[in-house]
Structures are given as C-alpha cells and as structure tokens.
Amino acid sequence: MTDSPxxxxxxxxxxxxxxxxxxERACAFYVGVLGFTKTFENxxxxxxxxxxxGKAEIHLTLQKDYxxxxxxxxxxxxxDVDALHELCRSHGLRIVKGLRDQDYGLRAFVFEDPDGNRIDVGQPI
Known part of the structure; x- marks a missing residue:
C-alpha cells in the first residue's frame, strides 16, 4: 500500500x-419456502x-462437490425474525444458534439451508 490519496x-x-x-432443490427452498423470485438463470x-x-439478492452457483x-x-x-425462525423450524431446517435477543441490539438466529450454508438472520430489537 502507498500513501497516495x-x-x-x-x-x-x-x-x-x-x-x-x-x-432445483435450492431454488425450491429459496423460492417456494422463503418467497424469493428468480430473476436470472444461466x-x-x-x-x-x-x-x-425485497432488498435481498442472492446468487446460487452449482457446485456438485460442495x-x-x-x-x-x-x-x-x-x-419478522420470529416468523422466519418458525418457518425454518417447520420445514425441518437445522437451527445452528437458537433465536434470542443479542446484546448488540438484534434478535437473531442462525440456520442451515438445504446445502448446509449457514445463514445468520437478525432483526433490530
């Protein structure tokens, strides 16, 4: 790094x-369960x-050996973090960290999607 502006x-x-x-399974989850809309595929x-x-955008990439x-x-x-937590629980997703109020000002939990991707979800308290 240099000291240039x-x-x-x-x-x-x-x-x-x-x-x-x-x-196909990933799209079924994100579209069918979480309500995302597919805007592009290749x-x-x-x-x-x-x-x-809403304001969220995710990109799925096929990695068969992932x-x-x-x-x-x-x-x-x-x-509504409570509603999403219940939705994840009712669809049998693994809850990695349970729903609770955090000292940093969020009500939060962590779940795994069908491919094991861990997603931290939060809502301001």
Missing part, C-alpha cells in the same frame, strides 16, 4: 454467492441463478 470509488450492489449441490443445465426478495463451511456465509436482516 484514496480515489473516490462508488460501490454498487454486493450479492452473496451461495454454492449449492442441487440447483446454463443448460442451470448452473447459476439470481434470486431476489462441502458447506462451518461458519456463517451470509447475514440477512428481516422484518
């Missing part, structure tokens, strides 16, 4: 990339998909 760079959208082993068979729900990381890969803010 930092250029003014405007950053745009940043979207999380979720590796998945089975694109490949035959489909190897890349963009999904949107092994999920043992840490959170994304953090999502929601309007």
């Amino acid at each position: 930092m250029p003014e760079i405007g950053f745009g959208r940043v979207a999380a990339m979720f590796p998945v082993k089975d694109m 490949g035959q068979p489909v190897g890349f998909t963009i999904l949107k729900q 092994k999920a990381a043992p840490f959170n890969i994304a953090h999502i803010m929601v309007d």
Whole structure:
C-alpha cells in the first residue's frame, strides 16, 4: 500500500454467492419456502441463478462437490425474525444458534439451508 490519496470509488450492489449441490432443490427452498423470485438463470443445465426478495439478492452457483463451511456465509436482516425462525423450524431446517435477543441490539438466529450454508438472520430489537 502507498500513501497516495484514496480515489473516490462508488460501490454498487454486493450479492452473496451461495454454492449449492442441487440447483432445483435450492431454488425450491429459496423460492417456494422463503418467497424469493428468480430473476436470472444461466446454463443448460442451470448452473447459476439470481434470486431476489425485497432488498435481498442472492446468487446460487452449482457446485456438485460442495462441502458447506462451518461458519456463517451470509447475514440477512428481516422484518419478522420470529416468523422466519418458525418457518425454518417447520420445514425441518437445522437451527445452528437458537433465536434470542443479542446484546448488540438484534434478535437473531442462525440456520442451515438445504446445502448446509449457514445463514445468520437478525432483526433490530
């Protein structure tokens, strides 16, 4: 790094990339259960998909030999964390960290999607 002045760079959208082993199963979960809308897909068979729900955008990439990381890969803010927690529980998803009020001002929990991706969910208290 140099001591030269930092250029003014405007950053745009940043979207999380979720590796998945089975694109059809992943889309069924994110679209059918969580209510995302598919806005783009590429490949035959489909190897890349963009999904949107409200202000959230996620990208799914097909990785047939994928092994999920043992840490959170994304953090999502929601309007009703209790409802999402119940939805995840009712669909048999693994809850990694239970729903509770955190000392940093969020009511939060962590779940695993069908591919084992850990997602931290929060709502301001």
